[in-house]
Amino acid sequence: MSKNVSSVTSLNDTAFYKNQYRIALRNCGIIDPENIDEYIAYDGYKALIKAYSSMTPQEVIDVIKASGLRGRGGGGFPTGTKWQFTKNSVGDKKFVCCNADEGDPGAFMDRAVMEGDPHAVIEAMTIAGYAIGADQGYVYIRAEYPLAVKRLQIAINQAKEYGLLGKNILNTGYNFDLEIRLGSGAFVCGEETALMNSIEGKRGEPRPRPPFPAVKGLFAKPTVLNNVETYANIAQIILNGAEWFSSMGTVKSKGTKVFALGGKIVNTGLVEIPMGTTLRTIIEEIGGGIPGGKKFKAAQTGGPSGGCIPPEHFDIEIDYDNLIAIGSMMGSGGLIVMDEDNCMVDIAKFFLEFTQEESCGKCTPCRIGTQRLLEYLEKITSGNADMQDLEDMESLCYYIKDNALCGLGQTAPNPVLSTMRYFKDEYLAHVRDKKCPAGVCKKLLKFIITDACKGCTLCAKKCPVGAISGTVKNVHTIDQAKCIKCGVCMESCKFSAIIKG
Amino acid sequence: MKTIEEIYQIREKTRKKLGVDAPASETRIVVGLATCGVASGAKPVYDAFKKAIKENKIKKVTVGQAGCIGMCKFEPLVQVFVPGQPVVTYVNIGADAVSQIIEEHILGGKPVAKYTITQE
Amino acid sequence: MSKIKLTKVAFKGTTAQEKALRTKLAELKSVEGALMPALQAAQNIYGYLPIEVQRIISETLDISMEEIFGVATFYSQFSLNPQGKIQISVCLGTACYVKGSGDVLDKFKENLKIDAGDVTGDGKYSLVATRCIGCCGLAPVVTVNEKVYGKVTVDDVANILAETK
Incomplete structure (x- = not known):
């Protein structure tokens, strides 16, 4: 054992935490989420009291604007500007909505906030209600998060009991009430207009914009919609001021961002880092690197709407605009690390399968376009595509981007475009050489028995389809026509004599 | 319904209880109980702490819950706040570790090193 | 769709x-x-x-x-069909199929008197045919709720059903 090994008694001392700065997650893991008193102890509802007692609604919006906070759900639209538009809209009734329909595979920061600090969302939505002139809010949560729903409901009940929600809040004369609405398993409902349709009790299909929700949103009234993580920043900005928040981050992206680190990385988990932190810091220092000494190949951000960051951009400072510039996007914050064993065409196919399945079917470019796109990818990964297919697939990508109705369709081709941009050689290998360099695409895979074979016959016995033949103590062979590439032979060989070719 | 004044009183009272500004009067054992924690088996750990405190009639120790701390691979995860001492984080523990932690750390005052994180 | x-x-x-x-x-x-x-x-x-x-x-x-x-x-979470309390899935991936999972599926159909994708009249069992679930070494594979049965033969079907009683 090396002498540098030291015992760490608190998580706060680990490299995982030292590089983080927690605003949205500040209370997660610290307070009891089912006890409103503990939230209040850590300055909870202090921002609401401050807004009610010493700020005008316009002053609240000005602070949010000046802070530079941008939407954390993916789009990155300036939150203060959104609030301003909604405030300026004329309407007898206005709504504040929270998007908690976290659907990206691999992202779970919104769940963490709702399960660990639900009052932060309630307080922020009440502040938003004050700023835009709304007295009713809705939180739209996916039903797959039962614990988050339960804790949020407990928090709403406690807030009502304390007079922090409802009529005449804290005797100030202001009203704000909050209701939970559950999703029922439709990814597209993360899109803002689809979400509102769903709350209205309709099919969760997107609506054309304009009119934008700030003008005509939920129940055709002016509506502000932000996601959970965005709301989790609001109270801290009101308390500490716009300058405090905007001192963190890059020129155009302020504050912090929560990422769900996953994939081929030592420390999977939730991390909150200042905008502008490099990918290198996230992966090597916070994430602890890639397990098994494997080589970094790409980081995928933005889920099914995003793209890949290749090794040449390893030192990129992560913010909204830098990610867009290299063909990816911030998205809701999933960050999946991939190593040399991942096939990038296969990854693109995985995301397309997802968006294809979740396409709501309302507009043709998305409904049929994603299906055609997936067919191209299946053709490529099974070794049946030619160079013309690659070209056609690329132009189809741009067609879908330009013509789909909502964000889901417009961003669906991103995983394909981004992998084609940085990993063209892998596509070429599949198309021209009929090979999958990472050895992932089964139809292009070949198992070969080398001379290291001792003729033990184990593989022949294990093969579920009887594709392996040979006699005792002689090198065996695999009948490629029969082989279904399940890999059982390679796993069972005691002499490592079977390789992927 | 509370007034603004009452909210501030709750704040001061709870800060004392949690030991935010000055050492608290009670030791707190906090178990991470978000979905991820529960899935990796944190609920039996929480129950075991509750039971052990009650059965051994240990005074001035409370067992509480918290949300996700962020480090998935260390779940179930428990933090122990002894007044006036740095916080101790126990990782990957099961209900079988509880009696030793109670005995050596909570009663004996010595953190159980084998359940904490070691790093280079 | x-x-x-x-x-x-x-x-x-x-x-x-x-x-x-x-x-x-x-x-x-x-x-x-x-x-x-x-x-x-x-x-x-x-x-x-x-x-x-x-x-x-x-x-x-x-x-x-x-x-x-x-x-x-x-919405995918709404179901127009009742789900059986006990979900039986028979893998019809290539490895399982060549080892006879098709016959195993037929045997389940015969015993439960339902088609794949249906549920029994008493709402107890539902039967589905699934794609490869990735345990080819155990082919043919049947899962009952979370439990996995490997190297299943037609003769095992009655026993598997008996276990669920």
Whole structure:
């Protein structure tokens, strides 16, 4: 054992935490989420009291604007500007909505906030209600998060009991009430207009914009919609001021961002880092690197709407605009690390399968376009595509981007475009050489028995389809026509004599 | 319904209880109980702490819950706040570790090193 | 999008279930956008959304059947078919298939007297054929709820069913 090994008694001392700065997650893991008193102890509802007692609604919006906070759900639209538009809209009734329909595979920061600090969302939505002139809010949560729903409901009940929600809040004369609405398993409902349709009790299909929700949103009234993580920043900005928040981050992206680190990385988990932190810091220092000494190949951000960051951009400072510039996007914050064993065409196919399945079917470019796109990818990964297919697939990508109705369709081709941009050689290998360099695409895979074979016959016995033949103590062979590439032979060989070719 | 004044009183009272500004009067054992924690088996750990405190009639120790701390691979995860001492984080523990932690750390005052994180 | 398949299992709602549903619907009458919460409640009470239940919702909330059907079929968590308490999945991946999982599936169909994708009349079993679940070394593979059975033969079918009794 090396002498540098030291015992760490608190998580706060680990490299995982030292590089983080927690605003949205500040209370997660610290307070009891089912006890409103503990939230209040850590300055909870202090921002609401401050807004009610010493700020005008316009002053609240000005602070949010000046802070530079941008939407954390993916789009990155300036939150203060959104609030301003909604405030300026004329309407007898206005709504504040929270998007908690976290659907990206691999992202779970919104769940963490709702399960660990639900009052932060309630307080922020009440502040938003004050700023835009709304007295009713809705939180739209996916039903797959039962614990988050339960804790949020407990928090709403406690807030009502304390007079922090409802009529005449804290005797100030202001009203704000909050209701939970559950999703029922439709990814597209993360899109803002689809979400509102769903709350209205309709099919969760997107609506054309304009009119934008700030003008005509939920129940055709002016509506502000932000996601959970965005709301989790609001109270801290009101308390500490716009300058405090905007001192963190890059020129155009302020504050912090929560990422769900996953994939081929030592420390999977939730991390909150200042905008502008490099990918290198996230992966090597916070994430602890890639397990098994494997080589970094790409980081995928933005889920099914995003793209890949290749090794040449390893030192990129992560913010909204830098990610867009290299063909990816911030998205809701999933960050999946991939190593040399991942096939990038296969990854693109995985995301397309997802968006294809979740396409709501309302507009043709998305409904049929994603299906055609997936067919191209299946053709490529099974070794049946030619160079013309690659070209056609690329132009189809741009067609879908330009013509789909909502964000889901417009961003669906991103995983394909981004992998084609940085990993063209892998596509070429599949198309021209009929090979999958990472050895992932089964139809292009070949198992070969080398001379290291001792003729033990184990593989022949294990093969579920009887594709392996040979006699005792002689090198065996695999009948490629029969082989279904399940890999059982390679796993069972005691002499490592079977390789992927 | 509370007034603004009452909210501030709750704040001061709870800060004392949690030991935010000055050492608290009670030791707190906090178990991470978000979905991820529960899935990796944190609920039996929480129950075991509750039971052990009650059965051994240990005074001035409370067992509480918290949300996700962020480090998935260390779940179930428990933090122990002894007044006036740095916080101790126990990782990957099961209900079988509880009696030793109670005995050596909570009663004996010595953190159980084998359940904490070691790093280079 | 997959084709919508309607159940042939007869509706067997109890009066207690109907009472629970009507109580919930009465609460929801004044709520704006009540259809989603109504369907979620109905599915909780009945386990699925039979046409008879949709009709009660339609009449009580004054929402057309077309609209209800449209919403019920849009969201993946709503089910128009009852789910068996015990879900039997037979893998029809290549490895399992060449080792005879097709015959195993047929045996289950014969014993349960239902087709793949259906549920037994008493709501106890549902039977599905799945794609490769990735344990080719154990082929043919059958899963019963979470439990995995490997190297299943036609003769094992009766035993597997007996275990679930």
